[in-house]
Amino acid sequence: MQDDLIERDAERAALDEALAAAVSGTGRLIVIEAAPGLGKTRLLKTLHDAPGRVLRARGSELEATFAFGVVHQLLDAVVLASPDTVFEGAARLAQPIFSEARPEQEDLLPLLHGLAWLVTGLAAERPLILLVDDAQWADEPSRRFLAFLAKRIDGVPLLLAVATRPAHDDPALSELISEPDARVLRPRGLTEDGTRAFLARAELDPALAASCHASTGGNPFYLGELARELPAPNPTALGPRAVAEAVKRRLDREALALARAVAVLGDGTDLAATFAGVEDPDAATRRLVSAGVLEPDLTFAHPIVRSAIYADIPAAERAAAHARAAALLASRHASPERLAAHLLEAPPAHDPATVATLRHAARRARELGGASSAAAYLTRALREPPPADQRAEVLTELGAAEARAGHAAATEHLEQAIELAADEPARTRAAIELARVLKFRGESVRAVPILERRHADGPLGEELEIERLGLAYLSVAARAAIRRSLTDPGGVPRTRLEAFTLAALAFDAGARGDHADTVADLATRALAGELLPPDPLGGGYAYLIIGVALMWADRLDEAAQLYANLRAEARRQGSVVLLATAAGQSALVNERRGALPEAAADAAEALALGREATGTEALLNSARASAVTAALERGEAVDETVLDGEPDTMPYMLVLHARAEARAARGDLPGAIADFRACGAYGQSWGGENPSVSAWRSRAATLLTDLGEYDEAHALVREELKLARAFGAPRAIGVALCVAGTIGAQPPLPALKEAVAVLEETPARLELARALVSLGSALRRGGQRAAAREPLARGLDLATRCGAAPLVRRAHEELLAAGARPRRIALSGRDALTPSERRVAELAASGLTNRGIAQQLFVTEKTVEAHLRGAFQKLEISSRTRLAQVLA
Incomplete structure (x- = not known):
C-alpha cells in the first residue's frame, strides 16, 4: 500500500x-x-x-479520421468567441x-505553424492548459x-498534457514521448x-483482496466495476465484455x-435521445449518471465503458445504427466529415449520395493535410x-491521397484509374497524378513513358506538357x-507553358554555355508574364531554374531578388517547402556574391526547415x-554528412564539387581530384559543361599542380x-584567369591583372578578393614589394x-x-x-518584433531572444535601435 501511495503522490507532484x-x-x-483503467483519465481530471x-x-x-477533430474540440469555442482576433499574424494560416x-496549398505544415501561433497567442493572454485524453x-x-506544438512551448505559459495508451506505433506520439523535456508518467x-485498501474504502471485505487482485491485475477501474458487483462468490477476471454485462x-x-446511442453518435451529442427513441431522456440520463456510465453532459465517464x-x-x-446516424445528421446539415x-x-x-459525401469529406481532409483520412473515405466510397x-x-x-499519405497502394490504384477511365482527359488526369507519385518517390524516369502516352488539349494539355518537361529539370535520368x-515562343509569354518553355530554354x-546575354534574355522573358506558380513541387519548379540561369549569367542581383520574392511568398503562404527551397537557392547566390555569413545562414535555414518538410529531399542539394x-x-x-543528398538531380553536381573541396581541405588531394572529375562527368x-555551373576544371588544376601534374593541370584550366x-560571364572568366595565372598556365601578371579587371565588373566580391591577393603575391614574388601592397590591402579588406x-x-x-604593417x-x-x-x-534591424521574426523563421520566440542576446554581446550594443547602423 505504501508503494502505491508514494507512486500516486509522485504523479500528482509532477502534475503540480x-x-x-x-x-x-x-x-x-x-x-x-498507461493501459486502459490505470489512471490516465483520473490524472488529467x-x-x-x-x-x-x-x-x-x-x-x-469514431472520429479518428476527422481531420483536426481533436483540435476542433480544443479550440472551436475559443475561435467562435473571438474570430477577429485569434487569427493575427501567422495564426491566420490556421x-x-x-x-x-x-x-x-495541400501542405500540413503551414496549418500546424498557424495553429502553434494561435495557441501561443492564447497563452500570452493568460496561462493555457491543453488536456488531450486518449490521444491514440x-x-x-x-x-x-x-x-x-511540443517542440515550441519553451518560454510559453502553456501546459500540454497528453494521455495515451502504450504500445502504439504512431510516429507523432512517439515523438511526444521522446521529447527531451517531456515528463512521462506511467501509472501502474x-x-x-x-x-x-481499495476494498476497505468501498466497505467491502478486505479478505477478497487476493482474488480481486488476481481478477483485475490491480486495475483501479476494473476494481471499481468489481466492487459494484460484490459481494459475490468467486469474482472472475474482468474485461470489456464483463464490464458490458455488469453495466x-x-x-x-x-x-x-x-447509452448505446451515445456510444454510436459520440460524446456530448444532443441527438442521442431522438436517436434512441427514449420517452424521458432526463430520467434516463440521471440513471446513467448514477450508475457511473455517463457524465451529466452525456460524455462517457470512462472510455472503457464506452468501448464496452x-x-x-x-x-x-x-452497422445499421451508423447508417441511421448518418441519415439523422444529414437531416441536420452536419458536415461531410x-x-x-x-x-x-x-x-x-x-447509394450515389454516400459516394458524393465521402468524396467531399476526402477533398476537405486532403486540403487540411489529412491524407490518410482522405484515403480511408475514398476506400469506403469504392466499396459502396x-x-x-x-x-x-x-x-x-484515392491514389493521389494515398501518395500523400505514403501508402504503397497509390501506384496500383492510379494504374487502375488509367485503365478504367472512359475518356482521354480522365486518363490524362490519372497519369499526371501517377507521374507525381513516381517523381516524389525518386522514380522520375518511370514517369516519362506514362506521360508521353497521354495527350490533351486546353489547360489539361498544358498541365500535362509542363509536368512532362518538368521531369527533365528535376531528374537526370528522366532528362536523358x-x-x-x-522552341522559343518569342516575346512575352501568354501561357504558363510558354513561360515554362522560356525558363527551360534559359536553363x-x-x-551548355550559350552566351550569357542570351540566357539572361530568356530568363527575363520567362518572368515577364507573371504566369508561373511559386510551388517548387509543381510546374517543374520554373522559378528555381530561372534563378539558376540568371545566377550562371552573373545576374546575381536579379537572382537574389527573385529568391527574396519567393521567400516572401513562402512566408505569406506559410509554405515550409517553398521557404526551404528558396533559402537553399539564396545560399548559392550569396556564396557567389561572396556574402559568406549570409550564405551559411541561408543554408542552415534551408536544412533545418527541410528536416520538418517531407518532399524536399531533391530540392535541398543546393543548401x-x-x-x-x-x-x-x-x-x-x-x-x-550534410552531403548525403539525392543523387538524381542536377544540383547534385554541386554536392560533388563541395565533397571535393572538403577532401582537399583535409589533404586528400587524389581523392579531391577524383571527386572534381566525377563532378565534371556528372x-x-x-x-x-559550362564552367559557370561549376569551375571544377580550375579547382582540379590547382590540386594537380600541387601534385606536379603540370601538363594536365594547364590543359584543364x-x-x-x-x-x-565563349559564355561571356565575367565571374567565370575571372576565376579561370586567376587560376591560369597562379599555376603558370598563362603568364602570371597579365593573367592576374586581367582577372582583377574582369571581376571588378561583377558582384562576386570574394573572387575579386582572391584575384587581388593572388596578384599581390605574384608582384611580391617578382620583387615588386611596393606595388604588391595596394592589391594585397584591397584583397585583405574585401x-x-x-x-x-x-x-x-x-x-x-x-x-x-611585402613590408607593410597591417592591423592585427x-x-x-x-x-x-x-x-x-x-x-x-x-x-x-528591419523593424520586426521578436514574434514577427519567430513567425517568419518558423522558430520560437525564445530562440529569437537567445540569438539577439548573442548578437548584442558581440556587437557591443544594448538595444535594437543601433542594430541597423552596426550591421550596415
Whole structure:
C-alpha cells in the first residue's frame, strides 16, 4: 500500500510542478502513458480546475479520421468567441481549419505553424492548459499538431498534457514521448495491499483482496466495476465484455438504449435521445449518471465503458445504427466529415449520395493535410460502390491521397484509374497524378513513358506538357529519357507553358554555355508574364531554374531578388517547402556574391526547415553544397554528412564539387581530384559543361599542380578559360584567369591583372578578393614589394568583409612579407556573428518584433531572444535601435 501511495503522490507532484511552471511562463509537456483503467483519465481530471484557461479534448475511435477533430474540440469555442482576433499574424494560416476556406496549398505544415501561433497567442493572454485524453484515437493531423506544438512551448505559459495508451506505433506520439523535456508518467496497477485498501474504502471485505487482485491485475477501474458487483462468490477476471454485462445489469431498457446511442453518435451529442427513441431522456440520463456510465453532459465517464457498451452492440445492428446516424445528421446539415465518420462503419448500399459525401469529406481532409483520412473515405466510397462512370475518378482521387499519405497502394490504384477511365482527359488526369507519385518517390524516369502516352488539349494539355518537361529539370535520368524539342515562343509569354518553355530554354542555354546575354534574355522573358506558380513541387519548379540561369549569367542581383520574392511568398503562404527551397537557392547566390555569413545562414535555414518538410529531399542539394563550401571559405569545421543528398538531380553536381573541396581541405588531394572529375562527368551527363555551373576544371588544376601534374593541370584550366570566354560571364572568366595565372598556365601578371579587371565588373566580391591577393603575391614574388601592397590591402579588406578567414590570413601574411604593417586581425563585430545570429539581427534591424521574426523563421520566440542576446554581446550594443547602423 505504501508503494502505491508514494507512486500516486509522485504523479500528482509532477502534475503540480508542471502546472506551476506553466502558470509562471515556462512551457511544460506531460505525457501520461498507461493501459486502459490505470489512471490516465483520473490524472488529467486533476487539472480540470487549474488556474488559467483549460481546454479539453478526447480522442475517439469514431472520429479518428476527422481531420483536426481533436483540435476542433480544443479550440472551436475559443475561435467562435473571438474570430477577429485569434487569427493575427501567422495564426491566420490556421483559419481554413475552422472555416470552409481552402488552404493555399495541400501542405500540413503551414496549418500546424498557424495553429502553434494561435495557441501561443492564447497563452500570452493568460496561462493555457491543453488536456488531450486518449490521444491514440486522435486523428492524424491533430496528433501531428501535438508533436509540432511540443517542440515550441519553451518560454510559453502553456501546459500540454497528453494521455495515451502504450504500445502504439504512431510516429507523432512517439515523438511526444521522446521529447527531451517531456515528463512521462506511467501509472501502474495497484499492488495486493493497495487492492485491500481499495476494498476497505468501498466497505467491502478486505479478505477478497487476493482474488480481486488476481481478477483485475490491480486495475483501479476494473476494481471499481468489481466492487459494484460484490459481494459475490468467486469474482472472475474482468474485461470489456464483463464490464458490458455488469453495466447492463445496472441499467433498464431505456437507459441502455440511450447509452448505446451515445456510444454510436459520440460524446456530448444532443441527438442521442431522438436517436434512441427514449420517452424521458432526463430520467434516463440521471440513471446513467448514477450508475457511473455517463457524465451529466452525456460524455462517457470512462472510455472503457464506452468501448464496452459499443462492442456489446451486435455487429449488424451496429452497422445499421451508423447508417441511421448518418441519415439523422444529414437531416441536420452536419458536415461531410461528421457524416463520413458514420458512413465508414455503415454497410454499403449502392447509394450515389454516400459516394458524393465521402468524396467531399476526402477533398476537405486532403486540403487540411489529412491524407490518410482522405484515403480511408475514398476506400469506403469504392466499396459502396460508386456509379460506373465515377469509378475511375474515385480511383484517381484515392491514389493521389494515398501518395500523400505514403501508402504503397497509390501506384496500383492510379494504374487502375488509367485503365478504367472512359475518356482521354480522365486518363490524362490519372497519369499526371501517377507521374507525381513516381517523381516524389525518386522514380522520375518511370514517369516519362506514362506521360508521353497521354495527350490533351486546353489547360489539361498544358498541365500535362509542363509536368512532362518538368521531369527533365528535376531528374537526370528522366532528362536523358525525355524527347524534347523546345522552341522559343518569342516575346512575352501568354501561357504558363510558354513561360515554362522560356525558363527551360534559359536553363539549357546556360548549362551548355550559350552566351550569357542570351540566357539572361530568356530568363527575363520567362518572368515577364507573371504566369508561373511559386510551388517548387509543381510546374517543374520554373522559378528555381530561372534563378539558376540568371545566377550562371552573373545576374546575381536579379537572382537574389527573385529568391527574396519567393521567400516572401513562402512566408505569406506559410509554405515550409517553398521557404526551404528558396533559402537553399539564396545560399548559392550569396556564396557567389561572396556574402559568406549570409550564405551559411541561408543554408542552415534551408536544412533545418527541410528536416520538418517531407518532399524536399531533391530540392535541398543546393543548401547542402553551400553549407559545406561556405564553411570551408570561412575556415570553419565541416560536417560532411550534410552531403548525403539525392543523387538524381542536377544540383547534385554541386554536392560533388563541395565533397571535393572538403577532401582537399583535409589533404586528400587524389581523392579531391577524383571527386572534381566525377563532378565534371556528372555535369556532362545532363549537359552542364559550362564552367559557370561549376569551375571544377580550375579547382582540379590547382590540386594537380600541387601534385606536379603540370601538363594536365594547364590543359584543364585552358579549356575552362576557353569555355568561360565563349559564355561571356565575367565571374567565370575571372576565376579561370586567376587560376591560369597562379599555376603558370598563362603568364602570371597579365593573367592576374586581367582577372582583377574582369571581376571588378561583377558582384562576386570574394573572387575579386582572391584575384587581388593572388596578384599581390605574384608582384611580391617578382620583387615588386611596393606595388604588391595596394592589391594585397584591397584583397585583405574585401576578404574580411566576405568573412573568408583563410584568405584573410593569407593576405595578412603576404602584406607582412611585402613590408607593410597591417592591423592585427580579430574576429569581432558583425563578422563574429553566427549565421543564425546574423539572420535574426538583420530581421530585427528591419523593424520586426521578436514574434514577427519567430513567425517568419518558423522558430520560437525564445530562440529569437537567445540569438539577439548573442548578437548584442558581440556587437557591443544594448538595444535594437543601433542594430541597423552596426550591421550596415
